[in-house]
Amino acid sequence: MTTVLHTDEQQDSIYRESLRSLQRVSREISATLDLDHILHLVAEEMMRVGQATRSAIAIRETTSGELQLVACLGYSETEETHLRAMLQTPEAQPVWADALHTNQPSLTSSATKGSEITAPIFHLESLAGLILLTSDKENTFDQGTLEFVEAISFQVSIAIGNDQRYDDQLKRGELLRRRADQLAQVLEISQALRSDRSLEDILEEIAYAVQESVGFNVVLISVLEGDPPHQRRVAAAGIPIAVFERMKKIQQPWATLRKVMDEEFRISQSYYIPMEQRGDWQNRLDVYDQETDDTTRRVGRWHPQDMLLIPLVGPSGDTQGLLSVDQPRDGLIPNQTAIEALEIFAGQAALAIENVRMVEALQQRADTLALFNEVNRSATAKLDLNEVLSTVVEMVPRLIECTHSSIFLLDSEDKEYILRAAHGSTFTHAPPPTFTPGEGLLGEVIRNGMPLAVEQSSYPIPGFSEDETGPAALVPLSAGNQVVGLLCIGRQNQNFSPAELATLSTLADQVAVAVENARLFDQVHRFSQELELRVQVRTQALDEAMKSLTEERDRVETLYRIASQLSASLDLDRVLNRALELVVEAVDAERASILLLNPQSGQLIYRAALGAEIKLPVGGKPTRFSRDEGLAGWVIKHRESTIAPDIQQDPRWIKSQDKNKKREYRSALAVPLLAGEEVLGTLLLFHTQKDYFNQDHLRLVEAATAQVANAISNAELYNLIRDQTDRLGRMLKDQQIEAVKSQSILEGVADGVMVADAKGHVTLVNAATERILELPREKVMGRITNEMLGLYGSQGQDWMETISGWAEHPETYTVGEYLAAQLDTGDRVVSVHLAPVLTSDEFLGTVSVFRDVTANVEAEKAKTEFVSTVSHELRTPMTSIKGYADLLLMGAVGALTNKQQDFLSIIKDNADRLTALVNELLDISRIESGRVEISPNVMNVEDITSRVLTAMKNRVKEKELVLRQDIPPDLPIVSADADRVIQILTNLVANACQYTPSGGEIVVSARAHDGKVHIAVQDTGIGIAPKDLDKIFDRFFRADDSLVQEVSGTGLGLAIVKSLVEMHGEQIWVESELEKGSTFTFTLAIAKLEQVEQSAGENETIT
Incomplete structure (x- = not known):
């Protein structure tokens, strides 16, 4: 009983002590916010109340989630190190696993390991820490100790909550302070935007504001420029000057950066690219990178190779540049608050870039308009095309950043584009470069009519020197539907943007108008000069025309007189002499002659002469010259006229053999007499004066000789017709005589003759035909042979077909071929023969001959009957003779001597021969009589x-x-x-x-x-x-x-x-x-x- 009471008193004492300990901890929690002090107090109280050997408290960090040992009592240095290692993997410890799994304190006890209590600490339903209480003795702790530790863990949870709330208040206050600083910085930046400060100064101020207020030690701001866009570094904070100057020289394509900013890395409008993804951009991007050998990442911590990129998106929605930060001062991965702050500054930077660019664009537009006005004024004031072009190429660098410019213009005659003006180029033009539409790159721009920006390349551009091979802009100068020229702009580094091309296109339109105005002025000026010259030329031409018309009138009048005289007569001698008189009168020649060519002999005939003491007979007089000799022969051979200024020096002239001639002629004019393709002769004119005859004389004489040649042809034709008429008259008379003779012969022959033309009409019938056929001539004449087939017997139809074949194909007729038949009219027999009449493979008709052969037929019939009768009469005795001869030779009457046998053989052979003759005569007779x-x-x-x-x-x-x-x-x-x-x-x-x-x-x-x-x-x-x-x-x-x-x-x-x-x-x-x-x-x-x-x-x- 005494022991039980003692135990109860002991438990009460422990319970009271536990309460006092809990009150002490509660007072400390209420009195202070020092978490470390509170946790050390809790550890001491647990050791004291629980009579433990060791105690420890671990708190979970909110960022990394790891358990960190905060309070540790009773542990040796080695044991503490071991404990810290165990806290890295608490779930792996068997003693702690049950408490962590059930979320309830656990008590374990053994003789070897002693006693141990593990109690989890929870805050806001999450594990916030772990309490460890151990004793080297077995059964040191009981249920009361376990309840005490559970109660103390609750107090610790309160302390942790108080500490976290206090930290949150501090952070919120710090955030509010930073936000206030940031707003102040933004306000300063906004004020800077309204000033006239440069873009580099504004962006540099923003970079330092980000460094100071957001908490990043390294800040870099870039802008996007060009087409395609590229990154140009403008401002930085925290980067060494030498490194930043190097980075400013490197322009990174925006497309490469855009590929790195994948959607999976996006936070709000920013992109956080962790170190683990550096393989996607390493060796592709130029970055400010800190050298580090650490490749591990601590949870929630910033790694030196992490990247945070914030695009600078302005109010227009276009990306103007890029803000990148590094080295956060808190060493943590930026949270949403930090990113929002960065995006505020990024928006200000984008706004600054847009404002500056708008101002630059407005200024450039104003400069452009001013330049356009100046170009217009220059083009209006200067109408000289070269001055206008020089003004344009000199003003282009003021409008667009460039090092050299040139203008090509179209040459309307050669259809080539020629370099007309250049500025800033070191190229020497000797001769000026040219190209044609479609030739090379410039030719393609001309053909397409669209401006073209050429990237930096080695493509040769006419007008640029070899070292001027950077980016170029080629803009056509269009006037209406025609490309009149090409504006070429070049520089050394940056490609031309679409906006610059648009500006140059506008300038090109004005230049084209100026060029056209200058050209029109040149044309008007040139037309004015040409008009004055034309008026002068026309006036002179009119005077000359009047003179020519007067001369032409005189020439036509002369030609008319010649034609009238030539048509008055067909007498060749009279025609030639009269024509020669008129020609000499027209050109005032001193001597003239007409030589006609004899086509058979090739000799020249003297047919007419004036001015020489020569009297020619009728028909002319042969000369000693042939068609290839002398001046006349040359004219006939070459069929062309000629003027010999001095015949004494002309190799074609053959000197006269007349030593008594009174005059020596020096100049000559010779014209061939042509009638179609035929050369009839030549007309020669002479004068004693050198170089007397001119082209007017030549034209007049050529026209006259054409009339003379026609007159000669007409006269010769008249003579030919007259001769032909005489000859035909004689031939007609001869033919009429022959016709009368032929008719008399036909009428006198015994055979009937009937002639038909090619169409079969009967044209001739003689009297014998009437008699033999017993047909009146009137009934036969004019009829067609097809209507009289009976005249040709049963073969009549076949004969008509044969005649048709001859008519269609005369070449098939064989000489000597004819058709023959006999016609039996009952009381007489008529033999009919028909043959064609052909000449030169032309079918002219047919000739039919009828002969009365009745007597011949009857005689032949009598002969045949006689032969047949005689043959039969001979055949009977010959049969007996032959039979008895055969019997005698066979010895039917006794033996015969040799001589008798020879005689009998002769008798037999002759009998056989005579029998054969009789048989053949009988055969012929039967055949002729029609019995076969x-x-x-x-x-x-x-x-x-x-x-x-x-x-x-x-x-x-x-x-x-x-x-x-x-x-x-x-x-x-x-x-x-x-x-x-x-x-x-x-x-x-x-x-x-x-x-x-x-x-x-x-x-x-x-x-x-x-x-x-x-x-x-x-x-x-x-x-x-x-x-x-x-x-x-x-x-x-x-x-x-x-x-x-x-x-x-x-x-x-x-x-x-x-x-x-x-x-x-x-x-x-x-x-x-x-x-x-x-x-x-x-x-x-x-x-x-x-x-x-x-x-x-x-x-x-x-x-």
């Missing part, structure tokens, strides 16, 4: 030839000949009478056997050609003489050759062959050469397809 008919049918040529060759085999063998056939297997089928074809081939082969010596060869061949089958029999016999080829197919014809006469024959075989071939409607011909052989060829028609098919069907039916 052709029955064409489909036949195979190879079969027919084989049959003929087989039949002739023995005969060929007896003469030791070679007989073969050459027929291709694909030879077409023909349409012909097979029996007659066999007869034709047999006669031809037999004929070849007769006249081919032993050892020769006979070939029967066939080929298809031009729709026909050509069958040829070729031998190597004696051949046929050329003179006999035309008669070879005549009846009874046999060549007058010993070799032919040795072979018996009638001369009818080939005539029969030709008749049979022609009865087929085909042709046969022969080709032969003496001692080499002959080839007889005839044609057969190829069978039509339907004939072949019909023949095949009939053969099938028969089969």
Whole structure:
């Protein structure tokens, strides 16, 4: 019981002590704001009340968020260092992790580590610190100690809050003080803006104001200039002068800076670019950079390689420049308040830049207007173009910053632009530079008509020297729709801006007007001078024209008299002499002559002469000169007039051989007599005075000679017509006589003659025609031959087609060709022959000849009947004679002696020959009487030839000949009478056997050609003489050759062959050469397809 009471009293004592400790801490918190003092007091009280070995308090910094050890009691130096390291990663400590996780104090106790209390400190629901209380003994702390520490942590939280509020009040006060200072600085800057201070002074004042009031040790202000814009450093604070002077020389493109200011780095209107992003701008931007080896960043702290860029955006919204700061005095990353303050100063700087630029622009505009007025006054006062251009190029540097200027103007004649004025250039112009539209860069500006700013380059510009290759401005001078010139401006460094180009364009417009005014003045002045000169020239021309008109009148009057005289007669001699008189009278020559050219001999004929003691016969007198000799020959050869001032010195003149002449002529005028392209001769005029004849004389004589030449042509034409008329009269009379003779001859001939013209109208019919045709002449004359086809028999229509062919194509007619037919009128037979009348391939008409051949036909018919009767009468006894001769030779009546056999053989051979003659006569008779008919049918040529060759085999063998056939297997089928074809081939082969010596060869061949089958029999016999080829197919014809006469024959075989071939409607011909052989060829028609098919069907039916 006593122990329990003692324990309760002990706990009460601890509780009371805890309360007193809490009251003491509370009083200190209320009495002071020194947080370090309060925290050390709290640490002492916890050690005392809790009987702990060690105590410590750590506070979290608001900027970095790290726990910093503030109060530490009972720890050795090593333990304190270890504790500080542990506070860097409190969550990693197992003892502290539970308290930090649950946000509640935790109590741990063990025999090895002792007792430990960990209590978190919270302020505004955030961890503000950590309380650590430890003892080396186990179970030193109990629940009361834990509650005490929790209560004390609450007091510490209050103290921390009081301290933070106090710091906030201090900072707010400092901020208000700074804001007041800043506003004062802004007010001073605003006052400076309203003064006449330079932009550099104003921006430098702003830089120092930012350094002083915002809290950055380094401040740099740049402005943007040029096109494209670039950064120019103007003012700085905190940068060494040498470094700043170097930076001012470097102009950075605004595009490069703009790429660095990415949207992700934007804070308000500013851009904070941390050190970690230096790879984006390093080696690309020129910056004031402090050398440092520290590449680590402390949380919330400014790094030396951080960048803060504030664009200077003016009221217009355009970026005027850039404000950049570095080295904040508090070493912290700038907050929103600092950035807002910087942006206030940036706005003031932008406003200052805009104001200064506006003032400069206004001043420049005023200067520009003043300069424009001065240019206008100069251009108005000076109308001399060179003075105007010199004034312009001298004033341009006052308007635009430049080192040299020049003006090119268009030369209207050469269409080139020439340098007319230059200023400030060291270029020497000898000769002045020129260029054409489209040539080079200047030519392109002229062609486009638009101003152009050229960046600094090595492009050569005419008028600039080699070292003047900086930026240039090229502005065309346009007047209306034409570019009259080009203004060229150059300088060494900065490119020309669009505003400068616009100013130069305005100046160029005024210069163009001034140039045009000066040019107009020059033109008016020149026109005035030209007008005065023209008036003077016109006056002189009028006087000369009046003189010329007077001379022309006299010349025309002379020419009229010459023309009148020449047209009065066609007598050539009279014409030439009268013309010569008039020409001599017109030019007052002392001697004159007309020489005409004989085109056949080329000799000159003396046809007319005046002033010389020469009497010419009618028709003239030949001279010793030809067409290429002397002055006259030169004129004729060259077909041109000439004046010889002194003929004695002229190489063309041939001296006269007349030694008795009284005068020596010195000057001459010679004119050719031309009629179209023909030179008729020449007219020569002479005078004893040197250089007497002039161009007026020449023009008058040339006009007169044209009339003389026409008169000569007319006279010659008249003579020609008269001769032609006489000749035609004689020819007409001769023709009439011949016509009477021809008519008498035609009327006297026995044959009828009918002549038709080219259109077929009958123009001539003789009396024999009336008698033979029994037609009155009146019914035939004038009719067309097409209406009288009956006169030409059944072939009349075919004949008309042949006549049409001759009329359309006369060149197809062969000499000797004619048409022939027989007309049977019932009581008589008329032979008709028709031939064309042609001359020089021109169809004139036709001539038809009619002959009464009735008697001839009846005689031929009687002859044929006689031959047929005699042949039949001879054939019967000859058959008996031949038969008995054969019986006797066969020994039918007993044996015969040799002599008897020879006699009988002679009888048999003659009987055979006579039988063959009779057969051929019968064939001819049947053919002529029309009893032989052709029955064409489909036949195979190879079969027919084989049959003929087989039949002739023995005969060929007896003469030791070679007989073969050459027929291709694909030879077409023909349409012909097979029996007659066999007869034709047999006669031809037999004929070849007769006249081919032993050892020769006979070939029967066939080929298809031009729709026909050509069958040829070729031998190597004696051949046929050329003179006999035309008669070879005549009846009874046999060549007058010993070799032919040795072979018996009638001369009818080939005539029969030709008749049979022609009865087929085909042709046969022969080709032969003496001692080499002959080839007889005839044609057969190829069978039509339907004939072949019909023949095949009939053969099938028969089969």
